[in-house]
Amino acid sequence: MSDLLDATAREIARAVAERKVSALEMAEAAIARVHARDGAVGAFLTRTEDLAREQARRVDARLADGETLPLAGVPVALKDNMCLSETRTTCASRILEHWIAPYTGTAVQRLLRAGALPVGKANLDEFAMGSSCENSALGVTRNPWDLGRVPGGSSGGSVAAVASGMATIALGSDTGGSIREPAAFCGVVGFKPTYGRVSRYGLIAFASSLDQIGPITKTIEDAALVYEAIAGVDPMDATTVARSVETVLDGLREDLRGLRVGIVREFDLAKLEPDVRAVYEQAYRDLERLGAELVEVSLPTADYGVATYYLIAPAECSSNLARFDGMRYGLRVEQADVGATYEATRAAGFGDEVKRRILIGTHALSSGYYDAYYVRAQKARTLIARDFEKAFAACDVIACPAASSAAFEFNAKSDPVSMYLMDYYTIPMSLAGVPSLSVPCGYVTPAGARGPLPLGLELTTPLFTERALLGIAHAYERGTQHGKHHAPPSLESAL
Amino acid sequence: MNLEVRGVPHEAVIGIECHVELKTQTKMFCGCRNVFGGEPNTNVCPVCLGMPGALPVPSRLAIELVVKAGLAFGAEIPAFSKFDRKNYFYPDMPKNYQISQYDMPFTSGGTVPFWLADGTQCGIKLTRIHLEEDTGKSMHAGSADGRLSGSTHSLVDFNRAGVPLMECVSEPDMRSAVEAVGYLEALKRTFVALGISDVKMEEGSLRCDANVSIRPAGASEYGTKTEIKNMNSFRSVQRAIDHELARQVEVLSNGDRIVQETRGWDEAGSTTHVQRSKEQAHDYRYFPDPDLVPIEFSPDVLERLRSELGELPQTRLDRLIGNDKLSVAQAHQLVDTPGLADYYDAATGASGAPQATLNFVLGELSRLANESGIAVGASRVTPQALAELVSLTEKNAINSKTAKDLLGRLWTDGGSPTEIVTSEELGQVSDVGAIDALVSEVIASQPKSAEDFKNGKDIVMKFLVGQVMKASRGKADPVLAEERLRAMIGAKN
Numbered sequence: 001m002s003d004l005l006d007a008t009a010r011e012i013a014r015a016v017a018e019r020k021v022s023a024l025e026m027a028e029a030a031i032a033r034v035h036a037r038d039g040a041v042g043a044f045l046t047r048t049e050d051l052a053r054e055q056a057r058r059v060d061a062r063l064a065d066g067e068t069l070p071l072a073g074v075p076v077a078l079k080d081n082m083c084l085s086e087t088r089t090t091c092a093s094r095i096l097e098h099w100i101a102p103y104t105g106t107a108v109q110r111l112l113r114a115g116a117l118p119v120g121k122a123n124l125d126e127f128a129m130g131s132s133c134e135n136s137a138l139g140v141t142r143n144p145w146d147l148g149r150v151p152g153g154s155s156g157g158s159v160a161a162v163a164s165g166m167a168t169i170a171l172g173s174d175t176g177g178s179i180r181e182p183a184a185f186c187g188v189v190g191f192k193p194t195y196g197r198v199s200r201y202g203l204i205a206f207a208s209s210l211d212q213i214g215p216i217t218k219t220i221e222d223a224a225l226v227y228e229a230i231a232g233v234d235p236m237d238a239t240t241v242a243r244s245v246e247t248v249l250d251g252l253r254e255d256l257r258g259l260r261v262g263i264v265r266e267f268d269l270a271k272l273e274p275d276v277r278a279v280y281e282q283a284y285r286d287l288e289r290l291g292a293e294l295v296e297v298s299l300p301t302a303d304y305g306v307a308t309y310y311l312i313a314p315a316e317c318s319s320n321l322a323r324f325d326g327m328r329y330g331l332r333v334e335q336a337d338v339g340a341t342y343e344a345t346r347a348a349g350f351g352d353e354v355k356r357r358i359l360i361g362t363h364a365l366s367s368g369y370y371d372a373y374y375v376r377a378q379k380a381r382t383l384i385a386r387d388f389e390k391a392f393a394a395c396d397v398i399a400c401p402a403a404s405s406a407a408f409e410f411n412a413k414s415d416p417v418s419m420y421l422m423d424y425y426t427i428p429m430s431l432a433g434v435p436s437l438s439v440p441c442g443y444v445t446p447a448g449a450r451g452p453l454p455l456g457l458e459l460t461t462p463l464f465t466e467r468a469l470l471g472i473a474h475a476y477e478r479g480t481q482h483g484k485h486h487a488p489p490s491l492e493s494a495l
Numbered sequence: 496m497n498l499e500v501r502g503v504p505h506e507a508v509i510g511i512e513c514h515v516e517l518k519t520q521t522k523m524f525c526g527c528r529n530v531f532g533g534e535p536n537t538n539v540c541p542v543c544l545g546m547p548g549a550l551p552v553p554s555r556l557a558i559e560l561v562v563k564a565g566l567a568f569g570a571e572i573p574a575f576s577k578f579d580r581k582n583y584f585y586p587d588m589p590k591n592y593q594i595s596q597y598d599m600p601f602t603s604g605g606t607v608p609f610w611l612a613d614g615t616q617c618g619i620k621l622t623r624i625h626l627e628e629d630t631g632k633s634m635h636a637g638s639a640d641g642r643l644s645g646s647t648h649s650l651v652d653f654n655r656a657g658v659p660l661m662e663c664v665s666e667p668d669m670r671s672a673v674e675a676v677g678y679l680e681a682l683k684r685t686f687v688a689l690g691i692s693d694v695k696m697e698e699g700s701l702r703c704d705a706n707v708s709i710r711p712a713g714a715s716e717y718g719t720k721t722e723i724k725n726m727n728s729f730r731s732v733q734r735a736i737d738h739e740l741a742r743q744v745e746v747l748s749n750g751d752r753i754v755q756e757t758r759g760w761d762e763a764g765s766t767t768h769v770q771r772s773k774e775q776a777h778d779y780r781y782f783p784d785p786d787l788v789p790i791e792f793s794p795d796v797l798e799r800l801r802s803e804l805g806e807l808p809q810t811r812l813d814r815l816i817g818n819d820k821l822s823v824a825q826a827h828q829l830v831d832t833p834g835l836a837d838y839y840d841a842a843t844g845a846s847g848a849p850q851a852t853l854n855f856v857l858g859e860l861s862r863l864a865n866e867s868g869i870a871v872g873a874s875r876v877t878p879q880a881l882a883e884l885v886s887l888t889e890k891n892a893i894n895s896k897t898a899k900d901l902l903g904r905l906w907t908d909g910g911s912p913t914e915i916v917t918s919e920e921l922g923q924v925s926d927v928g929a930i931d932a933l934v935s936e937v938i939a940s941q942p943k944s945a946e947d948f949k950n951g952k953d954i955v956m957k958f959l960v961g962q963v964m965k966a967s968r969g970k971a972d973p974v975l976a977e978e979r980l981r982a983m984i985g986a987k988n
Binding site for chain 1: 541544545546547548549550551552553580582584586589590591592649651778780781782785786787788
């Protein structure tokens with residue numbers, strides 16, 4: 001069983017479907033793996049062992065009834081900003097530390113319907129605000145490749161769970177890079193579909209116009225499998241798009257012949273450390289070797305991405321997080337009157353980064369500043385989206401780094417802006433809404449690292465072209481074999 | 496109302512903002528039922544409770560009802576509209592923001608026409624109508640009067656949270672409290688007729704605030720306004736505005752300034768008191784709600800909604816008053832009683848006698864309806880039956896007493912008046928010979944009364960006519976009977 005835990009979701013689902021192993025046996029194996037490894041990694045805030053067993057029994061019964069379940073018996077980690085009924089759902093925040101969700105969100109529900117087994121709720125930066133997972137108020141998650149380094153964020157727990165073999169797949173959420181950057185840091189695949197493809201119902205909102213749920217997996221094929229299970233219009237989310245989801249599994253390619261890969265002029269590799277730069281130069285050569293033609297494209301407004309994002313996302317979060325006031329659920333620090341109770345509750349319940357963004361957003365929306373900040377940021381967002389449209393007139397896919405470095409050590413980024421710049425390569429895609437993913441593309445061993453650290457190549461295609469994107473990424477993955485899952489060395493020595 | 500400040504005539508300037516709960520099956524953004532009352536916090540779900548991760552999905556019907564309201568008043572319906580978030584903290588607001596509309600409401604402009612009782616025609620301009628979600632209700636416990644002040648704790652009921660709420664904002668076009676009430680009645684009449692709302696002030700499905708100021712008559716600038724809240728009936732709207740106008744006249748007469756503030760109407764004390772001054776005004780930080788996509792109306796949809804309006808109450812009032820020559824009060828009574836105007840129209844169409852039909856509809860039929868609790872339109876008296884009855888009386892084929900009795904029978908048993916009159920020989924006796932026979936009989940049986948009348952006691956005539964009617968089993972023509980009685984008693988001399 002524990003061998004199967006290191007297999008792909010596709011392989012597990014097939015083995016379970018063929019009754020070579022039961023879903024319950026997979027659940028027990030995953031639970032044992034979490035017991036053995038999570039002490040070192042710290043991926044989970046809540047383990048959902050009973051739920052995993054219960055779900056496994058249901059899956060076995062459904063298989064016995066002749067149902068076909070694409071994710072039968074596949075252990076899944078759920079980022080803890082996704083509601084799972086009767087389970088603690090915290091957003092890694094003191095304010096929701098003891099909150100039990102009264103319902104299950106749509107994407108999670110669809111995964112369960114497809115037969116996946118929830119092993120636990122994974123750590124994140126508080127309310128998904130951060131790029132290292134260090135902003136969690138409830139726990140520390142370590143990078144399985146080097147336990148002295150961060151897993152990236154905000155979906156740090158989800159990627160660490162997959163990278164350390166405790167879960168075969170995970171759901172993350174990506175607002176400005178929160179799936180792609182940590183996936184790069186932990187050497188797994190992280191995929192953010194087009195905004196509107198996956199329902200946000202049950203995803204506790206950070207920035208509603210940017211938040212998007214997506215798969216974190218070991219392979220592109222698994223990402224396609226999970227995507228097919230969770231994508232599609234949802235009557236509970238008015239922003240989901242009512243166009244049919246193309247099948248993606250049958251669009252996976254073996255080469256890149258006839259494709260034009262756009263290399264962004266403004267993303268100058270010379271800005272990177274020489275060893276990191278060498279990995280990306282090799283990645284571009286590999287794309288060429290697999291048959292693609294490299295073309296230069298321009299995203300002239302991409303440099304404004306971070307500034308634009310840090311107005312729109314905080315503005316939305318200042319409103320989204322207003323409901324956490326101690327009145328109906330969550331932490332309540334009782335004071336003499338309502339106003340004082342609000343203040344004391346929110347002062348004690350939110351961490352510094354969350355407070356910082358609420359303040360920035362409240363300011364950006366306030367009377368007299370709205371036009372200068374929020375309205376201008378929306379205009380910049382439109383320009384960035386237009387840049388992508390123009391670039392895609394000249395290429396089929398854009399390739400660039402998913403992050404400017406490999407995973408860094410804890411407490412390495414003490415000032416907020418240097419942390420915000422970690423998402424320099426992922427934010428423009430979020431603002432444009434386009435589908436984008438990170439796939440392992442090589443390793444570097446910086447001074448002081450306990451072994452090689454993975455890097456991720458970010459691939460991006462036009463709106464609603466997930467089929468093309470996953471097809472291209474699959475060809476790259478097959479043609480390079482970087483993600484071939486050898487267990488992270490530092491984890492093995494720690495265990 | 497005569498407004499005069501130190502000898503200078505003033506005029507009132509009044510604008511009304513009202514919130515109307517829409518009559519939809521479900522709440523605005525979730526599947527919970529839209530019903531009044533219930534055990535606190537039983538008609539709720541993650542969406543209307545603002546639970547983490549829950550998302551709003553708009554009710555198409557609610558949006559269409561707002562557009563219909565706009566179309567009914569000739570408002571402009573922009574092709575493109577959106578929802579915005581109005582941000583402020585309040586314990587009865589689940590998300591601490593209210594989904595509302597800021598700069599792109601579903602309707603803008605339009606005019607609300609209506610008649611005042613004295614026959615004046617008014618037209619009050621609308622600024623806009625927009626759609627938002629209602630909040631929950633706070634209740635304060637531990638204080639003597641249920642007010643926040645002095646209470647030990649507060650309770651919140653979210654059953655009402657998320658009910659679709661339409662806000663209608665008027666221009667400051669009204670010049671008296673009577674006009675303000677006329678405007679509100681016109682809104683109510685239209686919303687009820689179109690199935691947009693029940694408009695029950697006592698259940699809070701209509702809530703209104705009045706912005707009131709005064710200025711020298713004919714001035715173009717506005718005076719400082721106050722906002723009056725807490726009015727829970729049309730009558731209290733009228734009283735509160737009149738009270739506020741008088742208060743403002745007094746303040747200015749004393750040489751003081753009007754302070755811009757919100758004042759609450761206290762029905763029991765017949766006075767207003769300060770609730771909030773302008774300094775405490777909020778910055779609501781409106782911005783487009785990213786959970787909801789902008790809404791576009793195609794010309795086809797607007798055309799369909801327009802065609803669903805039917806004859807508007809105001810058009811009908813104009814017709815009843817203009818063509819049928821009804822008084823404003825009669826026309827309002829017909830239009831404001833559910834189904835009554837339809838009934839009247841059907842009966843009049845068949846009888847061709849508006850005034851006689853109206854007398855039955857507003858008289859005997861309305862009395863029977865009130866007595867029985869059954870609406871006229873739902874009774875067993877069909878409009879056709881009433882029309883027959885009207886024709887029978889108009890032709891003098893039956894007298895009014897028979898008509899009234901017959902109507903009572905039709906109310907309980909239904910049927911055709913013509914058939915009943917024929918089969919039971921209820922036709923009015925108008926033949927002089929037959930009447931004379933009855934009159935002779937009565938004179939013979941009531942010699943004292945006949946004698947009294949003869950001696951100048953005119954008052955007994957009524958009694959004598961009654962005796963003739965009785966002898967004819969109600970069928971004698973009472974006018975002819977009196978005529979013959981006078982002639983024949985007099986003739987004895």
